[in-house]
Amino acid sequence: MQYQWYPGHMTKAKRQMQEDLKLIDVVVELVDARIPLSSKNPDIQTMASTKARVLLLNKADLADPKKTDAWRAYYEAQGYLTVAVNAKTGLGIKNVNDVIMNACEEKLARDKRRGIMNRPVRAMIVGIPNVGKSTFINAFAKKAITKTGNKPGVTKGKQWIRLNKNVELLDTPGILWPKFDNQAMGLRIALIGSINDEILVATELAYELCNFLTGNYPGALAQKYGVEECADGNQVLARIAKKRACLQKGGILDLEKAAGFVLDDFRNGRIGNFSLEEP
Numbered sequence: 654m655q656y657q658w659y660p661g662h663m664t665k666a667k668r669q670m671q672e673d674l675k676l677i678d679v680v681v682e683l684v685d686a687r688i689p690l691s692s693k694n695p696d697i698q699t700m701a702s703t704k705a706r707v708l709l710l711n712k713a714d715l716a717d718p719k720k721t722d723a724w725r726a727y728y729e730a731q732g733y734l735t736v737a738v739n740a741k742t743g744l745g746i747k748n749v750n751d752v753i754m755n756a757c758e759e760k761l762a763r764d765k766r767r768g769i770m771n772r773p774v775r776a777m778i779v780g781i782p783n784v785g786k787s788t789f790i791n792a793f794a795k796k797a798i799t800k801t802g803n804k805p806g807v808t809k810g811k812q813w814i815r816l817n818k819n820v821e822l823l824d825t826p827g828i829l830w831p832k833f834d835n836q837a838m839g840l841r842i843a844l845i846g847s848i849n850d851e852i853l854v855a856t857e858l859a860y861e862l863c864n865f866l867t868g869n870y871p872g873a874l875a876q877k878y879g880v881e882e883c884a885d886g887n888q889v890l891a892r893i894a895k896k897r898a899c900l901q902k903g904g905i906l907d908l909e910k911a912a913g914f915v916l917d918d919f920r921n922g923r924i925g926n927f928s929l930e931e932p
């Protein structure tokens with residue numbers, strides 16, 4: 654199976670983001686903690702080379718905590734400030750404000766030298782689809798009451814969410830596109846559900862998932878579905894289908910149905926917390 658991404662409709666999003674980048678001091682980039690490499694678009698590095706950078710490993714609740722720690726160390730060694738967060742419950746989010754301020758230390762010092770005081774730091778959230786940008790903005794802005802910016806109808810302006818006296822957040826995130834240069838990375842993006850399943854074969858994805866889990870987290874599928882594991886993902890999926898009585902007319906195993914719920918269970922953390930990549 655070939656995993657592809659068609660960036661055609663992303664051209665407009667990219668142009669918009671380049672405009673927005675001019676307005677901000679710090680880029681807060683979200684990646685999926687289960688695939689912190691494949692869910693990170695490397696182009697933002699060049700697009701935002703002059704900005705302070707914060708990297709949030711979101712959906713940390715679904716990832717393997719040890720691997721998340723390893724990824725944080727990996728990215729911190731590259732100069733990022735990182736936080737592991739769960740935008741859905743808000744876990745970790747209270748640290749993000751401080752991290753943004755730390756990331757902007759140089760800018761703040763520069764402002765001070767120039768006699769500019771109390772100018773809030775302006776931040777923008779970026780990330781590929783489905784990493785949790787909107788969820789994060791909502792959770793982060795929960796306590797923020799003021800939306801600043803030009804009044805609608807008067808001037809076309811940006812909406813800023815005033816988080817506190819120090820930080821303002823652009824209320825629309827920048828959408829990056831998944832960019833991968835090999836099929837293994839494409840597969841991982843597909844597994845977490847960032848590429849539309851309609852263009853993918855669910856059974857193939859589920860085979861790959863079964864292969865990965867039996868190889869890297871032995872016992873997880875056995876425990877969840879009560880099946881014997883083996884090196885052949887096809888076999889494991891068939892055993893799950895049998896165990897769950899997924900049958901088509903005539904008693905043939907309905908592998909597609911089994912694939913559907915295995916993928917869904919995986920994506921929602923019902924099999925366990927797994928990371929698909931390590932640094």
Ligand code: G4P
Nearest residue numbers: 711712713714738739740741782783784785786787788789
């Ligand atoms: P986006 O703006 O980057 O495209 O992502 P969005 O916030 O729409 O989030 C995509 C999905 O990921 C949503 O699920 C959202 O609830 C879920 N999500 C976001 N952050 C986290 C997190 O930290 N942990 C977990 N477990 N899930 C997270 P959905 O299926 O589209 O909706 P729903 O399940 O919330 O109804």
